[in-house]
Amino acid sequence: MRLDTTALVLVALAAPALAAQTWDVGFSNNTFDPQIINIAPGDTVRWPNTDGADHAIVQTTAGNQTCTSQPGGFNSGTKTNGQAYERTFSTNGTINYKDGVGANCLKGAVGTINIGAAANGTQPGVNTSRSFYPTATAPAARTATAAPIATSAPSTPSSAAHGASAQSSIFMVVAGFIGAFVAL
Template identity: 55%
Template sequence: MKITALSVAALFVAPALAAKTWDVNVVNGLFSPQELNIAPGDSVRWPNNDGADHAIVQTNNGARTCNNLAGGFNSGRKTKGQAYQRTFPTAGVVNYKDGIGANCVKGAVGTITVGSAGNGNNGGTTTGTRTAAPITSPTQKPNGASYLTPESSVFLGVAAFIGALVL
């Protein structure tokens, strides 16, 4: 059995290629979508294309609230054209709010479910890096992106490993 650096690298690179980035937009002062299911290792990006400033602030666990979570993330003030991005490596439920002024009280809150309930299929779609805006087909690629699905990434990793063993 011959193990090469390429076969070992394939085991680590292929799963990393499967990670996704999801956009949560601010539309009329509210997050869209307000609820997002993702897989561990995925990232969420909050681009500020709204006319007002916004801040993404983690809130207490449980029911959505406008109370900051001590030690939770806080993007700081983001003006139009700026974005905040965060990777969620472990399973769990994360609540957040807009931390600017009274936006939270007006409904600018959201929830990210990471893991088993958040399997990354957001509405039945299981492919690639995409925005969290509605994707109507399981094969639809946003913005013309090309990507590997989690299944194809695993297949490529296994195939590379087996190929290295045969050599």
């Protein structure tokens, strides 16, 4: 039973490292902040509207931050102050978007999401010190360290006290693979 508990702890330590992240993109002075963001496949980008004006997040055609809407692309619809739009991106590539309300795009309200690039949340050199980045921090690398567990042999061995069930054995094999993966 203690071995099962140890394997479960290893799995629990590995799970957060594999979890997808949510990255916030703010809106300030007619621009998205950050304008360019690098994420991993499966990550979510959220645009919280906190500046008091209406905004709409609209996918644009390929190219360097254009204002032309992508036919069939995503469109958040108008979001008022206090609302947010979020979208999960699962495929590698580059997605461009704009603020589709009024002339905001022409004033510089455009952005780019690089999916599959170095998932650090932003392009190097982009200011991320604003207060609306609470979820834009990648998790620190986690290291699992095995430690010996003191056990004692049962005083009267029986056939039920030794060996593992088939279910426990499968769990142990899976946990072992995950533990080996985490150790890499």
